[in-house]
Amino acid sequence: MTVYLLGSRGPEVLKIQQQLSELQFYSGPPDGVFGGGTDSAVRAFQLSQQLQVDGKVGPGTWGALFNGADVPAPTVTKESLDRQCLALTGGLETDHPPPDCFAGLSGDFDDQGMSFGALQWNIGQGSLQPLLMQMNQNHPDIVGQVFGPNYATFVAMLGETQEEQLVWARSIQDPIRHVLFEPWQGQFKTLGRLREFQDIQAESAAGIFRQALALCNEFGVNSQRAAALLFDIKVQTGGIKSWVKSQILSDFQQLDQSGDGDVPLEVARLRIIATRSAASANPHWVADVQNRKLTIANGEGTVHGNYYHLESQYGISLNSGFR
Known part of the structure; x- marks a missing residue:
């Protein structure tokens, strides 16, 4: 289910701001960034419509704003996986959602x-x-x-x-x-x-994406989220050193085959890859790199003040199989 909330960005957020402005709930600049002002405006609108006041624009609030229309998923969710991964890493690199990340x-x-x-x-x-x-x-x-x-x-x-x-x-x-x-x-x-x-950018990044898929096979992870994580690692740090790979595979052996407690095995493995790869980065940037990588491994998180939800914003899920 697509939900827009504090930290969301993009053309859909801009549309929300414009509608709230027209309804005189929002007085800030329509900039496509779901910040505190937009959150306050959404809450005020929800209160006026006797909706649940949570500051989130899901099906109910979107329908009330736009005459019963369904909440639209971001355009990138309909793209191929390689394009989605490029848009996600591009957003993390530039602090802008698609299409502005390009x-x-x-x-x-x-x-x-x-x-x-x-x-x-x-x-x-x-x-x-x-x-x-x-x-x-x-x-x-x-x-x-x-x-x-x-x-x-x-x-x-x-x-x-x-x-x-x-x-x-x-x-x-x-x-x-x-x-x-x-x-x-x-x-x-x-x-x-x-x-x-954007097509030329995607072509230029295609080789990196293939290398990321090869790493997925090497580590035995096969979800769309895994492809996104390994692609981001390839882009930001150039890859994973051989001694770090050994650490990762050793950590895998300590995992129960069902995962880590209530966490699925795939997610547990992705967390290990994220943590171990970040630890090998420049000491000054380890915390920042780890937060970025764990956001991808967990499927959601906040990086540099921007909220990311991989499935609803980019169409990148924990489903297996690369398309």
Whole structure:
């Protein structure tokens, strides 16, 4: 069952805010982020309609807001598993839900010039340029429309050396805040929201997804949630070291075949993978990495203030089988 609540984000939340605003329950900016103001507005609306006052927009509250309509599931829940995993990790990387995670954009804060897309491909490592070049090669008319008068400059940049590309990227952003100047900021955001460029991002991430599935087979986990966890590990930390794999498999042997108490065996194994892989990260980031990985292993949690529920928000369940 789809439920929108504190920490939810996306176009459906924006629709809720707009309707609450029209009904004069919400006075904040409609931004697609279910924060405290939206929570208060939902509770006030529920009270006025004699509904259960819990701040959650499920079937009852959605139906009351929208003339009996069914609560819609996010569009990404209808996508293929690889696309869902990309959107989830993209959301964790950029703090934005789909489709905006595909348009995640940051400047030179890490000396990479510019990072863009769900997996933050960047100029400094040479990972972003191939995606931009492929988009321009496949869809020059669309790219031309997006960048308008800046299109010639954009194309010229793609033909320059990497050092020249870094200089260019730094020239179109604030050197202190590392935020791109307009109109470049808006133009790249527009590019990232296009299905054509999202397809290119998915193609670029396909190899990582296959490696994640191979790790699933290696560890004997076969749920959609397992694929999401191993994909996220591959993206964030590059994989799992051999000595960590040994620790994980050793921990597996200590588990009862039925799981860990009331926890299914699959979830117990995913928690071990999450905890062991996080422990091998940079000591400064272990707690943050572990929280992110356990959120995926458990199917829900809060990361950087954003609430994630894998099945209702992304369509990623504990069901077995990769599709």
